[in-house]
Amino acid sequence: MGDNLHISTDKDQLDLALIHDFLSTGSSWAQGISLSxxxxxxxxxxxFGGYVGSGQVAFARVISDFATFANLVDVFVLPAHRGKGYGKCVVDxxxxxxxLQGLRRFTLATFDAHELYARHGFTTxxxxxxxxxxxxxxxxxSAP
Incomplete structure (x- = not known):
């Protein structure tokens, strides 16, 4: 599961065009979001970028003060790469x-991946x- 996946927090490796395309056209939560x-x-x-070979196939973003709070957002695996455990690897x-250790509160919102996050202790x-x-x-x- 996820054996071919490499995960990096190096922003220089991120494929901004791929991330924007997925979020703006392929996600249910950020339809129409601008590149800027x-x-x-x-x-x-x-x-967190997830890569197979030199291509990015997964992404996750965390908003945090790194002391007390974090919010996990924009988690996705490209459709062609789903079912291989990559989502679990990224969340791991x-x-x-x-x-992101020792935080008082770690939040997220999900429409349909409750099971994925519950294995990490997320609850209602x-x-x-x-x-x-x-x-x-x-x-x-509606943004200009």
């Missing part, structure tokens, strides 16, 4: 990264009544 927004999000995050790399919020959000699901389609 993807670029800015990567600049300000800890990113995220969860074992030294800068213990006190959902204490959480609030501003959620704008169509923001990228």
């Amino acid at each position: 927004t993807v670029r800015r999000s990567i600049e300000h995050s800890l990113c 790399a995220v969860m074992s990264h030294p800068h 919020p213990v006190r959902p009544d204490t959480l609030m959000e501003i959620y704008r699901p169509g923001i990228y389609q």
